[in-house]
Amino acid sequence: MSLIDKFIKNNITEPYILVCESKSQMLYSKDLMDKLQIENDLIPTPKGFGGVCTTAIKFDKKDISKVEEIVESNNIEYEGIFSLKDKYKYDLSQIYNLNITDNFKEIIKKVEANIDLEKKDILYLLKTEKEEYKALIKMADIIRKECVGDRIEIRAAVEFSNYCKKNCNYCGIRRKNKTHRYRMSEEEILKEVDKLYKIGIKTVILQSGEDPYYDTEKILSIVKKIKERYRLGITLSIGIRDENEYKLFSEAGVNNYLLKIETASRKLFEQIHPDDDFNKRVKHTKLIKEAGIRAGSGGMIGLPNQTLEDIAEDILFQRDYGIHMIGFGPFLPAKGTPYENYKPGDLNLTLKVVAISRIVCQHVFLPATTAIASLNPDAQAMALQAGANTIMLISTPPHLRENYEIYSNKNMVNLDFAIKSVKDAKRxxxxxxxxxxxKKLGYEIDESLIN
Known part of the structure; x- marks a missing residue:
């Protein structure tokens, strides 16, 4: 049995969820359930049971009396215990009227009945063309609107270091690549965060290569100052850290942690990550969640030697690991890397993956990634129309931005670009x-776009 199978195969045959009032109550409940050896998992709270990007504890019906005893005897503050048979129902009736096959109609029926799609269903959707492609995008858009509405979440990334100890074959800041290296000081990082705070951004993403210079103490100092001064949401994207570090980050107020699997295929993972460990990456995805931090993941579409079967597994990984924020973008080659001469990923296939991810994972955040905007400037709006609901601004100081090139010809998505994408997508x-x-800074804002 693979490590992935070991983590996701369980005896939960009739799933229920416990929805707590707070993160601390959720972690306390999970700890008590673990001590009693009640099989459980942390998942994004499904639509109808709680807010988007919150976390529920999934367990089996056979343990319901034990869970009820836990919450009552320990005064757990919780919203309820619910059967997942009662999940929110989506009305997809208008899709049946489109020019689609019986196979597609059977997939729609599964989604309406809250039956998890299988790999063969996802493969079918990945192969859709013409009218069925339009039906796929429409179905994802319906589910997106029901789950997260029309408002687009605007977040911003500060890429504070391009040093990296890893040597990933696709990445422009890999250790062996010749590029101007930089590290931002705490003061420089906070200066950029202050700018974001003034324009109203609510979540900042602190992103870097895997740079040991920023040890636990340095990261915690930055996180605590952001929380004290600005009370912003914080996403860390700094690679694999020790298990105890995730707990310390969580206690300090880190809300989200982005650790992309990039591919759920062990064979492909090892090809693109010559000095990384697949089992470790999978394990740490779980450790992040267990620390009480919402997990972000995702992958690249169009990697060398990647198959549709691999992509289907990538989507299933996001669902089966209960990922809250799922970023799929096209593979884009980077100069100076072993993959610099490979062709970029296909836009149409990437949009299919975004749409299928919304259909399969539903009540989660899906970014219209910077990579898709770099492949085609109109593609960010297209991704928003295909089920995405988040845009990440590049907020690295201008004189450093070009040195953080994970791939070449990166679209430095700024607020002007994001506003245009939102308008074009009719969001x-x-x-x-x-x-x-x-407005004082000179932005022209269409009031009708604000929600």
């Missing part, structure tokens, strides 16, 4: 942005 900008301040 809405979030109310939380400071529009009065943005």
């Amino acid at each position: 809405k900008l979030p109310k939380y942005l400071n529009y009065d301040y943005l």
Whole structure:
């Protein structure tokens, strides 16, 4: 049995969920369940049982009396215990009227009945063309609207170091690549965060290569100052860390942790990561969740030697590991890497993956990635129309941005570009942005776009 199978195969045959009032209550409940050897898993709370990007504890019906005893005897603050048979039902009736095959109709029936799609279903959707492709995008859009509405989440990344100890074959900041290396000081990072705070951004992404220079103490200092000064949501994207570090980050207020699997195929993973460990990456995905941090993952579409079967497994990995934020973008070659001469990933296939991820994983955040915007400037809007609901701005200081090139010809997505993508996709900008301040900076804001 593979490591992935070991983690996701369990005896939960009739799933129930416990939805707690807070992260601390959820972690306390899970700890008590673990001590009593009640099989459980952390999953994104399904639509209808709680907010998007919150976490529920999944367990089997046979243990319901034990779970009820846990919450009552320990005064757990919780919203409820629910059967997943009662999951939110999506009305996809309008899709049946489109020009689709019986196979596609059977997939729709499964989605409507809350029956998990199998690999063969995902493979069918990955191969859709013409009218069925339109039906796929429409189905994803319906589910997106029901789950997260029309408002697009705007987040911002500060790429604070391009040093990396790893030598991934596709990455422009790999250890062996010749590039101008930089590290931002804590003061420089906080200066950029201050700018984001002033324009109303609610979540900052602190991203770097796997750089040991930023030890636990340095990361915690930055996190705590951001929380104290600005009370922003924080996503870390800094590679694999020790299990205890995830717990310390969680206690300090880190909300999300992005650790992309890139591919769920062990064979392909080892080809693109010559000095990384597949089992370790899978294990740490689970450790992040168990520390009480929402897990972000995703992958690249169009990697050398990648098959549709591999891509189907990538999508299933996101669902089976309960990933909250799923970023799929096209493979884009980077100069100076072993993969620099391979062709980029296909836009149409990437959009299919975004759509299928929304259909399969539903109540999660799906970014319209910077990579897809780099492949085609109109593609970010297309991804929003295919089920995505998040845009990440590049907020690295301008004089450093070109040195953080994971792939070449990166689209430095700024607020102007994001606003255009939202408008083109006929979506809405979030109310939380400071529009009065943005107007003073010279931004022209269409009031009808704000929700």
